Amino acid sequence: MLPSESFNTREVLEAILDSIDEGIHVIDPKGQTIFYNGVAANHDGMKRREVLGKPLLEAFPSLNHKSSTLLRVIKSEKPIHNYNQSYVNAHGRIIETLNTTLPIKVDGVIVGAIEIAKDYSSIKQLSERLADLESSLKTSKNPEKKTEHGHLHSFAEILTSDPQFKSLISKGKKAARSSSSVLVYGESGVGKELFVQSIHRDSGRRKEPFIAQNCAALPGELLESLLFGTAKGSYTGALERKGLFELAHGGTLFLDELQSMPIDLQAKLLRVLEDGSIRRIGGTGSVQVDVRIMAAMNIDPNKAVSENKLRPDLFYRLNVLSYELPPLRERARDIELLTEHFVSLYNRKLGIDMKGVDEETRVFFQRYQWPGNVRELKHTIEFMMNHAEQEILILEDLPQLLRKRSSPPENILPLREAMLEMETKLITDALLHTNGNVFQASKLLQIPRQTLQYKIRKFI
Numbered sequence: 001m002l003p004s005e006s007f008n009t010r011e012v013l014e015a016i017l018d019s020i021d022e023g024i025h026v027i028d029p030k031g032q033t034i035f036y037n038g039v040a041a042n043h044d045g046m047k048r049r050e051v052l053g054k055p056l057l058e059a060f061p062s063l064n065h066k067s068s069t070l071l072r073v074i075k076s077e078k079p080i081h082n083y084n085q086s087y088v089n090a091h092g093r094i095i096e097t098l099n100t101t102l103p104i105k106v107d108g109v110i111v112g113a114i115e116i117a118k119d120y121s122s123i124k125q126l127s128e129r130l131a132d133l134e135s136s137l138k139t140s141k142n143p144e145k146k147t148e149h150g151h152l153h154s155f156a157e158i159l160t161s162d163p164q165f166k167s168l169i170s171k172g173k174k175a176a177r178s179s180s181s182v183l184v185y186g187e188s189g190v191g192k193e194l195f196v197q198s199i200h201r202d203s204g205r206r207k208e209p210f211i212a213q214n215c216a217a218l219p220g221e222l223l224e225s226l227l228f229g230t231a232k233g234s235y236t237g238a239l240e241r242k243g244l245f246e247l248a249h250g251g252t253l254f255l256d257e258l259q260s261m262p263i264d265l266q267a268k269l270l271r272v273l274e275d276g277s278i279r280r281i282g283g284t285g286s287v288q289v290d291v292r293i294m295a296a297m298n299i300d301p302n303k304a305v306s307e308n309k310l311r312p313d314l315f316y317r318l319n320v321l322s323y324e325l326p327p328l329r330e331r332a333r334d335i336e337l338l339t340e341h342f343v344s345l346y347n348r349k350l351g352i353d354m355k356g357v358d359e360e361t362r363v364f365f366q367r368y369q370w371p372g373n374v375r376e377l378k379h380t381i382e383f384m385m386n387h388a389e390q391e392i393l394i395l396e397d398l399p400q401l402l403r404k405r406s407s408p409p410e411n412i413l414p415l416r417e418a419m420l421e422m423e424t425k426l427i428t429d430a431l432l433h434t435n436g437n438v439f440q441a442s443k444l445l446q447i448p449r450q451t452l453q454y455k456i457r458k459f460i
Helices: 003-019 040-046 069-076 123-136 163-175 192-202 220-228 263-275 301-304 312-318 332-349 361-369 372-389 402-406 417-432 438-445 447-458
Strands: 023-028 033-036 079-086 094-106 109-119 182-184 211-214 252-256 292-297 321-324
Touching: 003 252, 023 040, 023 069, 023 372, 040 094, 069 079, 069 094, 079 372, 163 301, 163 321, 182 312, 192 252, 192 292, 211 220, 220 263, 263 301, 263 321, 301 312, 332 361, 332 372, 417 438, 417 447, 438 447
Parallel strands: 182 292, 182 321, 211 252, 252 292
Antiparallel strands: 023 033, 023 109, 079 094, 094 109
16 A cells, blocks of 8 residues: 555545544553543543543543543453443543553554543533522422422323223322332323323322432433432542432332343342342442332333343232333223313413314324324324414314324225226236136136126126
């Protein structure tokens, strides 16, 4: 390869690495930075000139040969995947990243190491603010009436005329008298959190906090620190901080989308369920907590277990009180009831007087499958009432996507027309095959000759 070609190739490579939306940091075997993209500089709160061409430990004095993932990989020549690193940059700012660090080898000889980093400093700060919010919630005067989202729902707010759902509500009220763990599953939008909030509000824990955490909202490392808390000095800049288990002491901790929780973290959750004790990250002692765990999943637990998204032992432990909430399409009689409720709700909110939906829209609502369930119906009504030009909702007020679904597909004929078209084709094919011999064609079609003659006169 010619020198100019080599230079061009390097320019192209650097341009590619610089355009990636993750931090890229490359060092040579001596620990000197040879590439450092703008995203990495952004993450670290540094300028590129402060890092490029300089020894790593000079640019990041809080690191050492043991704490730096790049230097560890240079020494071990082994990759490190998804490592949560915390360090202080040259300007004294605490940086949180999730790193994958890989050795770079040419002909089996290590020539450097590359680190791909995701910045979780802002997410970490957000999760800590959430924990602070939960802490203030615990000391509020009327915690039985509030969650971090405001109003705490009750069974009286679950509107249904469906016998199956009424039976589930009855069972949920009985579950409120217990302290056993609860597992609720069903499609997104069926009302799982509303159901578990109602159990909490009916329970003896109603005056204690109800804290909800979506397990899919944070990376595993941050979710663990949020749940279990941190001990001072467990990593650079770590503070003594209670986790959600401690903040929910005496009350209920609701874990939504449980199947998104990493498997190793599920094992720690199982231990809390078994012995009621937690250990903060970096801590040496255990803390006893009295927390009722309620969990929700938007897939069938058996499927989650078979796909290795849910530990079998955790499933069996949570399956003491489990409830499958039916989708809206299986509660057809509730569609009209909920439609009336949401129209009334948005009449009050918007200060209008909508009379309801017309017959054509009512029929569409009954036939539509509602993949987003009650949540989708609610948002559809809200959209329609914000755009309606008359005092009754019609199909033209539907969101565009739903309006398309309300029209029959262009390639589907009415049944009678389709059957006539097919019958004519079969008769024509039979006559062509027999060179117009009606008797032989009737045998092929397995109908009487007189019937075939009648159909020929009528259709052909």
